[in-house]
Amino acid sequence: MSSTHPDVDAVEAARAAFARGEPVLIHDAADREGEVDIVYPAAAVDPDAVSRLRNDAGGLICVALSDAVAETWELPFLADALEHPATEAAHLDYDDRSSFSLPVNHRETFTGITDDDRALTIRELGRAADAAAEGAFGADEFASSFRSPGHVTLLRGAPGLLADRQGHTELGLALADAADREPAVVVCEMVDGDTGEARTPADARAYAEREGLVYVEGRDLLTRLD
Incomplete structure (x- = not known):
């Protein structure tokens, strides 16, 4: 049942769906990016999930990692790792800084871009993040x-999650923590195929209803998970 039904608690429905490895649609805020992302637990992603993200979302497919995992793997913020004038004095209208880190492929992929290849990379990132949280997968293992x-x-989550930042990176990671999932989530913006603009919350809700998925507002996650 979709959380668009009035009798369903959207936050609890999102937590339960995530615990089962199912995707959730999250709208951050009208005064932030104003976007709805499809969010998956990383370890649950298969080629069909990547196909959904490509065809039904259409944005950039990223994996958000907790700050602790990113530190364990010695992952930089991309802007700090690059020496190029384009990275200087970067400013975002909706945030203090970008959470972008390195773009990666799993070493067992071929080109890395196919649904099978991206699903493998994402799934293995999820498994590795779970192991890293237990102290069993460090920077050397990551590089190997x-x-x-x-x-x-890759995206680096803020150290204090929702207390520090309220982007889809942190909203997804907070939901994963509440659902007792690995500290790695896939986020992908929903783009309107006709206009090329961000899909409206109303359209995203309608999609969730059609597909039997959970839609939740970021403000509700902030209230319940912060």
């Missing part, structure tokens, strides 16, 4: 398993 540049962009 993944290569950069690649076709799956």
Whole structure:
């Protein structure tokens, strides 16, 4: 049942769906990016999930990692890793800084861009993040398993999650934590195929209803998960 039904608690429905490995649609805020992302637990992603993200979302497919995992793997913010004038004095109208880190492929992929390849990279990132959270997958293991540049962009979550930042990166990671999932989530913006603009919350709700998925507002996650 979709959370658009009035009797369903959207936050609890999102938590339960995520615990089962199902995607959730999250709208951040009208005064932020104003976008709806499809969000998956990373370890649950298969080629069909990548196909959904490509065809039904259409934005950039990224994997958000907790700050602790990013630190364990010694992942930089991309802007800090590049020495190029384009990275200087970067400013975002909706945030203090970008959470982008390295783009990677799993070393067992071929080109890295196919649904099978991206699903493998994403799924293995999820498994590796789970192991890293237990102290069993460090920076050396990460470098042995993944290569950069690649076709799956990594995002670094803020250290205090929702207390520090309220982007889809943190909203997804907070939901994963509440659902007892690995500290790695896939986020992909929903883009309107006709206008090329961000899909409206109303359209995203309608999509969720058609597909039997959960839609939740970021403000509700902030209230319940912060």
